[in-house]
Amino acid sequence: MSTGKTLRELANARRGVLVPGAFNALSAKVIADLGFEAIYVTGAGVTNMQLGLPDMGFMGLAEIVEQTSRIRDAVDLPLLVDADTGFGNAVNVRHSIRQLERAGADCVQLEDQLSPKRCGHFNGKAVISCEEMVGKIKAAVDARQSEDLLIMARTDARAIDGFDAAVDRAAAYAEAGADILFVEALETADEVRRLPAFLSAPLLMNMVIGGKTPIATTGELAEFGYGIVLYANAALQGAVAGMQRALTVLRDERHLNEDPALVAPFAERQRLVGKAFIDELETQYSV
Template sequence: MNTRFALRTLAEARRGALLPGAFNAMSARVVEDLGFEALYITGAGVTNMQLGLPDMAFVGLAEIAEATSRIRDAVELPLLVDADTGFGNALNVRHTVRTLERAGADGIQLEDQVSSKRCGHFDGKDVIGTAEMVGKIKAAVDARQDADLVVMARTDARAVHGFSAAIDRAHAYAEAGADILFVEACTSADEIRVLPRDLPQRPLLMNMVIGGKTPIVPADELATLGYGLVLYANAALQGALLGMQRALATLKETRQLTEASGLVASFKERQRIVRMPQMDELAKRFG
């Protein structure tokens, strides 16, 4: 199935499909290997893992496009790509959509924060006007070459103007042509429960940030409520960070580390994920 159509179909099924985040080709391979149906290329993850910096607009279009291209080559899953604010005004959004579509994105997320943006679960956010964001969404829809490319509109207005204002913005973004709606940083289970009722016209994504402002709700419950996608943007990153800390702390303390420690993947497993057996077969075929 065409991956863009597959992503659109997955969201429209409204069955709470899990969407893990990936920050490089290896993490994307792990997501695919475990049998997930799609993945999210996380701007926060690329920033954290490539620069060692917080999610505060330190990466731009070039870095996200490069990450998208590399992940597209590594996996066959549908890719929903975090494009932050679109990296500028409506004309910049047009360029962003064209660039990421060529890089292999199947869906593109745009948010209504001011530049430079902050992680949706940080304090101190601000948002642009509704009309300006509507213009960006229209530019994104107009720019796509493939009608199946998904445009997802995120609003961060919940933290700035309140829950009702966020719902009003989401309605406006749907009317502008957004295919999926994303109200970031809901702060209560009640807010999570009423969103599908108040925004029935488009599939919704709910972001489960581990340690963030939104309470963690099981994906099965979110599916029952009618959410299309359940995002765990940085679960892999946080798991990798803890794994590195534990493995290296043991190495420092004991001055050795083996597969038997249970703290590292085996050499064989590492080569399987990076497809060394397939490379060997290709070497025989062409060598």
């Protein structure tokens, strides 16, 4: 079965499959190594880790295509890819879908924010008209070369027009052809609980540590009927915390031992990046 078909089955099962976000190939390898079933290629993570900038529209198509391609080469899991607003109008969306599909995406996420977008849990967001977003979704559906590529439509309208307006937009996006729906930054536990009752397409719920949405357990979200539970930047936040801990010790003590509480052992790092496999290839192809 293709990774796209696998992802569709995971979403349709509505069992709250837990999907962490990756910001580069190594973080994707860690996610796969720990036994997760799918990976989200996070636009915020790519922006933060590759550009050192906040998630406010600085990432372009080239950056997310490059990281998607590298992650696809590194892992075999289904990849959901954050394409922000699609990097322009409906015609630009068509180009973005074709590029990301060739790079190895199994699902491409498009959002209805006005460009330049910003993190869904920042203040000051604005959205385009529902009609314009419907056109983008239709362009994305028409652009894909394989029906195994899923289109995920995200709406940020909750913050601007309220819960009911966000539900209406999500329903319109499903009618336009979106395979998965993502209503970003719900603000109450009651909204999180009630949302699946209003929409028939599979839903993704984004759990942002420190964000606007109350954290619910994955088990609770599965009971509510969510197909995917996203922790888009848990790995990023964990990596930042780990770097800060290790480098603080190095700065203060002027040396750093192989303490597994602070740094991954050398051998573990080589295991994750497949050093043994490369050694085998060198032996196989040596003259």
